[in-house]
Amino acid sequence: MEKDLFGICPFVTTQKILTGKWTLIIMHCLSERTIRFNELQRALPTLTSTTLTKQLRMLEEHGLIIRTVYNQIPPKVEYSLSDLGKNFKPVLDELEIWGNQYIDFIRNKKQV
Amino acid sequence: MEKDLFGICPFVTTQKILTGKWTLIIMHCLSERTIRFNELQRALPTLTSTTLTKQLRMLEEHGLIIRTVYNQIPPKVEYSLSDLGKNFKPVLDELEIWGNQYIDFIRNKKQV
């Protein structure tokens, strides 16, 4: 993304944060509850641990999610939303509404 | 994006549509008014015509924007939102709010 607009324009800035291919569903999952790494993997079976780790790290770096490590064996790591992440909820809600509209739209197009 | 979730999950589906690096600001510009190719270029000076064309074509293919060609010389082509594109406005509004919050957040972080 352009340096000149990142940190200035809210659209360019947000787009940069949402570049990851899975960020929206991850954010959606976390908006429902705190969740463990493994649970996320099971929820998104087509996503490998390599990619999941990368996306989570990126969201953590951007301050949207919090990673909590429990010092036990076998390991336990929980992911939850930060305040900034929680404030993202209205975006997710609107995205869900629009996304479902879009899905209807393409279904109708195919039927004709 | 995964075929298994595209067209089913609203988040995965929307993320796919928003992959373009400039789609959000383009949608924002078009949500304010119908606009010509050249005007968009001037509004986004760091974006080349190659990339702008690609993004516009993609949004058109997905049914979010409408391309109107006026048969005159020099050429005139206008871009505007379809109904589906207009329905995207609430998402943009929430994104703008959150994006500005995020910008404040990183500014404060840097100051500390």
Add this chain to the structure above:
DNA sequence: GAGGATACTATCTAATAAGATACTAACAAT
């Protein structure tokens, strides 16, 4: 002592996307 559970990491390859550069068509004005 073998296998399972968890949450990864390292390395590499493949796929996708962005951008640089140069060019085009057609007419109007100078």
Add this chain to the structure above:
DNA sequence: ATTGTTAGTATCTTATTAGATAGTATCCTC
């Protein structure tokens, strides 16, 4: 005849992402 205008296209290179594969540490249970 040359220049300007608009909305692109074609080609190529570079950058960014995703994903495949294999492996790690530590303890518990069988």
